[in-house]
Amino acid sequence: MDPETSIAISIADTDNPEGAARVLYQVALVPEPAGHPDELRILQYLRSGSIVAVAPGICRDVLDPRRPFLDRPVLLTDGVHSWLGELAHYVARYHVRLPEEWVEHMRRHHWTAPAS
Incomplete structure (x- = not known):
């Protein structure tokens, strides 16, 4: 895998008083040799978000195009942040x-996205 093929996934703030989401973080898709010490809990949180939208089509692994499709495009939220399901x-x-500030947010919510 070549890190030059990395893309960024935006995690948007859905609690913006102006009504439009704004980008809080950019998550570069750069492979790391080992996971975060709380990686399993982070995954639990990411997978526990509420579905906001589902789009037609499929998501492919941009870091390894030989892999079959991942899933359908889906947007998840915890009521404050929104992120793409493939994250x-x-x-x-x-x-x-992921940004440590967001991981701290997950920790404060006991690794489960609040129902929105």
């Missing part, structure tokens, strides 16, 4: 690191 795949398979 969990990149954390699980490639140990992609």
Whole structure:
């Protein structure tokens, strides 16, 4: 895998008083040799978000195009942040690191996205 093929996934703030989501973090899809110490809990959180939208089509692994499709495009939320469903795949398979500020948010919510 070539890190030059990395893309960024935006995690948007859905609690913006102006009504439009704004980007809080950019998560570069750069493979890491080992996961975050709380990686399993982070995955639990990412997978426990409420579905906001589902789009037609499929998501492919941009870091390994030989892999079959991942899933359908889905947007998840915890009521404050929103993220693409495939983010969990990149954390699980490639140990992609998330911003520590967001990990702290997850920890404060006991690793389960609040129902929105």
